[in-house]
Structures are given as C-alpha cells and as structure tokens.
Amino acid sequence: MTQRLSAAFAKGRPALVTFITGGDPTPDATPAILDALVAGGADVIELGMPFTDPMADGPAIQAANLRSLAAGTRTADIFRIAKDFRARHPETPLVLMGYANPMVARGSEWFAAQCADAGVDGIICVDIPSEEDPEIGPALRAHGISFIRLATPTTDTARLPAVVDGSSGFLYYVSVAGVTGKQQAAVDSIKEAVARIKSGTDLPIAVGFGVRTPEQAAAFAAHAEGVVVGSALVDLVAQHGADAAGPVRELTAALADAVHNAKALV
Amino acid sequence: MNTATIPNSPLPNSLRTQPDERGHFGQFGGRYVAETLMPLILDLEREYKAAKADPAFKEEFDDLMKHFVGRPSPLYYAPRMTEHFRAAAAAQGKPENGAQVWFKREELNHTGAHKINNCIGQILLAIRMGKTKIIAETGAGQHGVATATVCARFGLPCTIFMGATDVARQQPNVFRMKLLGAEVIPVTSGAATLKDAMNEALRHWVAHVHDTFYIIGTAAGPHPYPELVRDFQSVIGKEARAQLLERTGRLPDLLIAAVGGGSNAIGLFHPFLDDTDVQMLGVEAGGHGLDKEHAASLTGGKPGILHGNKTYLLQDEDGQITEAHSISAGLDYPGIGPEHSWLHDIGRAKYLPITDDQAMEAFQLCCQLEGIIPALESAHALAALPEVAPKMGKDQIIIVNVSGRGDKDIFTVAEKLGVKL
Ligand SMILES: Cc1ncc(COP(=O)(O)O)c(C=O)c1O
Numbered sequence: 001m002t003q004r005l006s007a008a009f010a011k012g013r014p015a016l017v018t019f020i021t022g023g024d025p026t027p028d029a030t031p032a033i034l035d036a037l038v039a040g041g042a043d044v045i046e047l048g049m050p051f052t053d054p055m056a057d058g059p060a061i062q063a064a065n066l067r068s069l070a071a072g073t074r075t076a077d078i079f080r081i082a083k084d085f086r087a088r089h090p091e092t093p094l095v096l097m098g099y100a101n102p103m104v105a106r107g108s109e110w111f112a113a114q115c116a117d118a119g120v121d122g123i124i125c126v127d128i129p130s131e132e133d134p135e136i137g138p139a140l141r142a143h144g145i146s147f148i149r150l151a152t153p154t155t156d157t158a159r160l161p162a163v164v165d166g167s168s169g170f171l172y173y174v175s176v177a178g179v180t181g182k183q184q185a186a187v188d189s190i191k192e193a194v195a196r197i198k199s200g201t202d203l204p205i206a207v208g209f210g211v212r213t214p215e216q217a218a219a220f221a222a223h224a225e226g227v228v229v230g231s232a233l234v235d236l237v238a239q240h241g242a243d244a245a246g247p248v249r250e251l252t253a254a255l256a257d258a259v260h261n262a263k264a265l266v
Numbered sequence: 267m268n269t270a271t272i273p274n275s276p277l278p279n280s281l282r283t284q285p286d287e288r289g290h291f292g293q294f295g296g297r298y299v300a301e302t303l304m305p306l307i308l309d310l311e312r313e314y315k316a317a318k319a320d321p322a323f324k325e326e327f328d329d330l331m332k333h334f335v336g337r338p339s340p341l342y343y344a345p346r347m348t349e350h351f352r353a354a355a356a357a358q359g360k361p362e363n364g365a366q367v368w369f370k371r372e373e374l375n376h377t378g379a380h381k382i383n384n385c386i387g388q389i390l391l392a393i394r395m396g397k398t399k400i401i402a403e404t405g406a407g408q409h410g411v412a413t414a415t416v417c418a419r420f421g422l423p424c425t426i427f428m429g430a431t432d433v434a435r436q437q438p439n440v441f442r443m444k445l446l447g448a449e450v451i452p453v454t455s456g457a458a459t460l461k462d463a464m465n466e467a468l469r470h471w472v473a474h475v476h477d478t479f480y481i482i483g484t485a486a487g488p489h490p491y492p493e494l495v496r497d498f499q500s501v502i503g504k505e506a507r508a509q510l511l512e513r514t515g516r517l518p519d520l521l522i523a524a525v526g527g528g529s530n531a532i533g534l535f536h537p538f539l540d541d542t543d544v545q546m547l548g549v550e551a552g553g554h555g556l557d558k559e560h561a562a563s564l565t566g567g568k569p570g571i572l573h574g575n576k577t578y579l580l581q582d583e584d585g586q587i588t589e590a591h592s593i594s595a596g597l598d599y600p601g602i603g604p605e606h607s608w609l610h611d612i613g614r615a616k617y618l619p620i621t622d623d624q625a626m627e628a629f630q631l632c633c634q635l636e637g638i639i640p641a642l643e644s645a646h647a648l649a650a651l652p653e654v655a656p657k658m659g660k661d662q663i664i665i666v667n668v669s670g671r672g673d674k675d676i677f678t679v680a681e682k683l684g685v686k687l
Pocket residue numbers: 379380381405406407408409483484485524525526527528529530531595596597641643644669670671
C-alpha cells in the first residue's frame with residue numbers, strides 16, 4: 001500500500017496533496033469531486049472522515065464536517081467511497097484523515113482491516129499523538145496501512161524521533177500552531193522547520209495549513225516534498241455544492257501546476 | 267481542625283495512586299491531543315510534579331483556600347432532610363430505617379461552588395509556568411465565574427468560551443464574568459453547550475500555546491488535567507473525612523455527588539477510595555429519561571475518545587458524539603472524567619441517572635426543608651436520597667456534596683415551574 005504513497009513523492013518534483021471532507025455535501029457527490037482532484041493533477045488524496053467535534057479545524061472544515069453528517073454520511077459510506085475510488089484510480093494514493101473516535105469506535109483492528117479492504121494507503125489522525133500509538137498504530141502497521149503523523153511548530157528536536165518512530169508514507173508538517181483555515185506561516189519559518197525535521201527523518205515532508213492559492217503553494221513547495229491544500233477546496237464545495245467538481249478541478253489544476261514546477265523557480 | 271493528623275496516606279494496594287505515568291486510569295484517560303498541544307501538555311505535567319513537591323506551592327494554595335475561598339467549608343447535619351426520609355422509610359414499613367443526611371457545603375465557597383478550588387490551583391500553576399493569558403470553557407457558568415475571579419485576583423486577562431444556549435440560560439453568571447473583567451465568547455457550533463465550548467477553547471488554545479494557559483473546569487481532558495483537578499478538588503474529601511471523624515468518630519457509609527465531568531465527585535470520593543466500607547454514588551444527569559435525551563455517559567454510553575481523553579461517551583455506532591441533555595447546564599456534557607470511568611468499571615463507585623424532574627423535586631425539597639437553595643447540579647445528587655436513605659439504617663451516615671448554590675438557576679427553575687419572574 002505504501003508503494004503508491006512513496007511513488008507519489010518520487011516523481012522528481014513536489015507533490016500536491018489535496019483534502020476534501022467525505023460526504024460533503026452528500027456521499028453521492030463525493031466521487032465526482034474526488035475524480036476532479038485526480039483530473040486536476042493531485043498526487044495524493046486526503047479524504048476527511050466527518051466527525052461531530054472537529055476540534056482542530058477552523059470554520060470552513062468544521063462546516064464541511066457538519067454538512068456531511070447532516071447528509072447522513074456514515075463510516076460505511078466513507079469506506080464505500082474509498083473502495084470505489086480505488087477501483088477507478090488504481091494508482092492514486094488515498095489517505096483517510098480524521099479524528100480518533102470514529103476510527104476506533106469498532107476497534108482499531110476492524111478499522112485497519114476496512115482500510116486494507118478499501119485500498120486506503122494511509123491514515124492521518126489528528127488526536128492520536130505518538131504517546132497514544134497503541135490505540136491504532138499496531139493495527140494499521142499489521143495491515144500495511146501507513147500511519148502518517150503530524151509534526152508542528154511546537155515539535156522540538158528532542159521530540160521528533162518519537163513522532164517519526166512508527167510513521168510511514170510521509171510526514172505532515174502543520175505549518176502554523178492553530179486550526180485549519182486561513183492563517184498562514186511565513187515561508188522562512190517553513191524552510192527552517194523542514195530542514196530541522198529532515199535531519200531527523202528520511203520520510204517525505206508535506207507542508208499544510210493555510211495554503212490557499214497557487215502562489216502560496218509554490219512558495220511552500222520550493223522547500224518541501226509536498227504541499228497540502230484543504231480549506232480552499234472545501235470552500236469551493238461549500239459554494240458550489242453538488243456542482244463543485246468543475247471549480248475543484250480548476251483550482252486543483254492551477255495548484256498542481258504551481259507545485260509541480262516550484263523547485264524550478266528557486 | 268488539623269487535617270494532617272488524620273492518617274490518610276495510600277496503602278500498598280491503593281486505589282489512590284492512579285493514573286500511571288502515561289496518564290491512564292486502567293484503559294481510560296491518556297493524552298489524545300493534537301501534536302501542537304503535546305509538548306505543552308508534557309510541560310504542564312513536569313511543572314505540576316515540581317509544584318506538588320514544592321512546599322511553597324502548597325502553602326500558597328492553602329492560604330488562598332482559607333482566606334480567599336473561605337475554607338474549610340462546613341460539614342452540616344441536615345436534620346429535616348434526615349427526618350423526611352425516616353418518615354418515608356416508616357411509610358414503607360421500615361421504621362428502623364432512614365440514614366443520617368449530612369451536607370458538604372461547597373455552595374458556601376467564594377463564588378458559590380466547588381469550582382474555585384480547582385481554579386486557584388491552576389492559576390498558581392499558570393503563573394509558575396510564566397503564562398500570561400487564561401482561557402476556560404464553562405457550562406453553567408460556575409467555572410467561568412471562578413476562573414474570571416482568580417484572573418481578577420491575579421491580574422491576568424481572561425477569555426471564557428461558553429455555548430450560546432448556556433449564555434441564554436445562565437445570564438446572571440454571564441454578567442458576573444463580565445463584571446469580573448472576563449471576555450465571554452458565545453459558541454454557536456453544535457448544540458451550543460459545554461461540549462462545543464470545550465471544542466472552541468481547544469481551538470483557541472492550539473493557536474495560542476505559547477502564552478496561554480487553559481484552566482479546564484472538570485476532572486477531564488488530557489493528562490495531567492484529570493489528576494491535577496482531582497488533587498485540587500480533593501480538599502473536599504479530605505476536609506469531609508476529618509470533619510466527620512471529629513464530629514462522630516467514624517467514617518461515612520455513603521458519599522453522593524453529582525457528576526458532570528466529575529470534579530466535585532472525585533474531589534469528595536478520592537480521599538475515601540481506600541476506605542473499603544465507604545460506598546460511593548455518582549449521580550449522572552438522566553435528562554428526560556434514558557430512553558430519551560440525557561447526559562448519563564456511564565449508564566448510557568460506551569468508551570471512546572474525546573477532548574483529550576478516553577472515557578465513557580454518548581455516541582452512536584460510528585463513534586459520532588451524540589448531544590447530551592440536562593436541565594442543569596453544568597451536567598449537560600456527553601462525557602465524564604476518566605477516573606470515574608475506571609471506578610465504574612472496577613465497581614468501586616456506583617453511578618445512578620437522575621432525571622430533570624427528579625432533580626427539580628429535590629431542589630424544592632432542599633429549599634423547603636433545609637433553607638438551602640442548591641445548584642441544579644447538586645439537586646441531582648440530593649435526588650438520589652429517596653432511592654438510598656430510606657433503605658439504610660438510622661445509624662448510617664450519608665454525605666451529599668452540595669457542590670454549588672442555586673441562585674444562578676432560579677430563572678430555569680421558575681420557567682420549569684411555570685412562574686414568570
Ligand atoms: C455547582 C456545580 N456542581 C457540579 C458541576 C458539575 O461539574 P463536576 O462534575 O466537574 O463537578 C457544576 C458544573 O458546572 C457545577 O456548577
């Protein structure tokens with residue numbers, strides 16, 4: 001499984017990682033939006049599992065979570081969406097991102113087995129830090145699912161080895177201490193942070209939080225292996241609802257173009 | 267009274283040594299937080315350990331407890347309440363029954379509830395850590411008022427997150443917080459109650475980790491909060507234990523406390539955990555009834571992860587958190603502190619749901635029989651008395667934690683009684 005992820009970061013140029021919330025605005029609308037991300041040139045897809053209490057998210061993704069749940073999205077829908085995605089896109093890595101409780105509600109073993117069955121490559125869980133790895137890490141690793149951890153501006157050098165240990169696929173560098181949304185880190189701080197993290201791991205590093213435009217994405221991509229864009233895409237879904245595929249594809253294409261060519265610019 | 271003379275240290279097989287070094291109470295507790303918060307949580311743990319070992323910290327805490335909070339709070343024998351349940355026992359054909367009812371009078375503390383005990387402890391920690399801003403969540407507003415109070419006392423800026431629904435039903439406390447200089451931020455997400463206030467406080471905290479201390483209002487959240495809140499609130503049980511020993515020469519048979527997140531309950535229970543003859547009853551909010559909307563996470567929930575800890579939660583099969591309901595804003599939360607989940611699973615404490623209507627009845631009974639207007643939260647604890655007091659012998663002793671006073675609730679109660687103020 002991790003094969004698809006490592007391939008995505010081994011294309012000789014930075015990768016575009018895109019996030020949308022599964023089931024937003026409805027479970028039926030999600031496949032077309034996912035296809036738009038792929039068509040636009042996204043290298044890795046993060047599919048958000050909706051949760052009632054998205055504590056680490058700003059207003060845009062909070063609202064997306066609630067829209068999805070209000071449309072009746074269930075965990076089974078997310079896995080069905082993932083499995084169908086895998087059938088349509090055998091090469092594009094798919095990562096589920098969300099909060100701990102929906103992932104462990106039926107047991108981590110059940111969850112990891114479902115991920116494997118659906119062709120999910122990795123998991124990002126906001127509220128399972130390395131200290132609580134036993135909650136889900138062993139089950140994911142046993143099923144060959146990458147556990148993608150987050151590093152943040154508060155993750156110091158002493159702590160980094162613990163964060164890296166047991167992680168695979170890539171490392172997600174959360175560039176601002178804060179929630180998802182509009183707040184943006186300075187490019188210099190990213191350059192410094194990525195260099196620091198690189199000294200502690202060989203994993204590819206994708207930088208996210210607050211990246212909205214192709215220009216911002218390019219600036220970040222110049223210093224990392226990947227850039228994550230979430231809220232800006234989720235905003236398009238909020239705006240266009242079930243007709244979001246077109247606008248999502250357009251923005252993704254512009255982002256992909258900027259990210260893929262970023263290194264050439266520096 | 268000198269509480270230090272009472273032997274009260276952990277036994278070899280003590281139940282009072284939890285949590286383990288990773289913050290777990292059995293399978294519960296832990297540190298389920300975003301990575302951004304993790305280093306801060308570890309700092310707090312280190313600082314709390316250092317503070318616990320520092321006699322100057324304890325001295326300052328004790329001094330503030332005495333002169334600012336007004337401790338010790340009285341342990342009060344409630345004669346008419348006792349008689350009331352003796353009469354009930356007699357009517358049930360058991361004239362020999364009817365336990366003595368005693369109240370631990372936390373409602374007499376400065377700010378009117380037990381919440382201040384914890385706030386004093388946490389603000390001293392915040393100052394020790396060099397933090398310059400304070401945030402807190404609040405449900406009933408009691409914790410918000412207590413936090414605003416200690417912030418005023420120590421001159422730190424204070425921001426309180428409060429669900430918009432609670433802002434509406436706890437207006438007097440909102441105004442109190444403002445008078446005390448706090449900024450109150452109404453939270454409109456979800457059902458706009460305590461859970462949502464906590465989400466928003468956590469969101470603010472991740473964005474301000476460097477200078478901001480989060481004073482959590484109950485014995486929940488990521489380790490070390492459940493432990494340190496419990497320790498600060500344990501003054502309740504330590505005093506009650508010493509006071510009852512001094513007055514009667516014996517320990518109580520039963521402790522009763524309302525459980526929202528569980529801080530007043532664990533504060534009363536913890537010093538007695540190794541006293542095997544002392545039974546404990548935590549009262550959960552049964553809302554409209556367990557088959558309808560309620561907030562009884564132990565009785566009606568299952569283990570899960572929310573707000574930094576693993577604990578019993580109200581949730582569906584997918585792990586989505588379900589909305590709680592209670593007439594009492596301070597109990598209107600779909601989770602419970604992890605130590606209670608553990609005490610529940612090992613059977614050391616029992617937990618009983620009490621409905622809105624039962625709490626309303628107990629509220630009025632306490633006003634009329636004892637001249638004490640209890641908080642609606644505390645009224646839940648009092649509402650367990652009809653279930654237990656008439657079944658116990660006359661020589662047996664029950665301590666009920668009257669965790670707060672009910673002035674804040676008179677509007678809710680009036681509305682429920684159909685009275686227009
Ligand atoms: C008076 C009173 N009692 C009890 C509670 C419930 O909290 P806990 O279970 O932490 O004691 C509250 C919460 O606001 C309260 O105000």
